[in-house]
Amino acid sequence: MPIIVNLDIMLTKRNMKSKELAEIIGITTANLSILKSGKAKAIRFSTLEAICKALECQPADILEYVCAE
């Protein structure tokens, strides 16, 4: 998928663990893992909003478009 999820980078920058983030935004660690691994088919605005709030960042800091060609 040409959309890359840079959640790992943001977590390292904020010095936060996946488990902590999952607890803050109210999703399971399994679902967060799906998101991080790029297996997710879609992301809800509410989840994106919660992540941005918890990591104090913009959606563009988490999602990146890479041309497939």
Add this chain to the structure above:
Amino acid sequence: MTKNTLLNIAIIVCKFIRFFLVIVFIGLTTFFIHLQVDRSFYKGKEVSFNFKDYNYSSLRKWKVNPKSADKDVYVFGDIKTSSLYLNYVKYVAILIVLFLPFKAFQKIMTSVKEVKTFEQDTIKAFRKIGKYIFAYFLLTSYHSMTFKFGGYRGTSISLTPLLFVLLSFIMAEIFKEGRLLKKENDLTI
């Protein structure tokens, strides 16, 4: 009526029908054995041909002596042993292909009750039901019975089972789509 009550009723009905089919099988086997042991008991019992429910019928009756009455020719007591065995096997097979769809349907109801509706097993169960009903359609299409002084043979086709076959396969496709949607929903974070 809550969802679970309705599902529970459906499961109980399925169980009851399966139990009833087992009873019918026992009755049929008892009749099959008794007919061979005491043929004279069935001398006066006429075999009735009721194919009014069929859409298409090419059933042909025949008698050694055309003047003899039906009640003297088509009686259980005069049925030929080979014909009796063939019909017994046929009706047992019909009972089996009636029993198995109810088992599959009960499985579907249980999976819905356990909120595992859109699983691969449910899709398989619907396809199985379709195949069993098609087998039922084939088994009930051909009729043949030979007596000492006559018999009947032919095909009688009813379209109702075919509609159920179609419905089962459509349901399987709907549940397949549902499974894809569920998968997508599960991967939406």
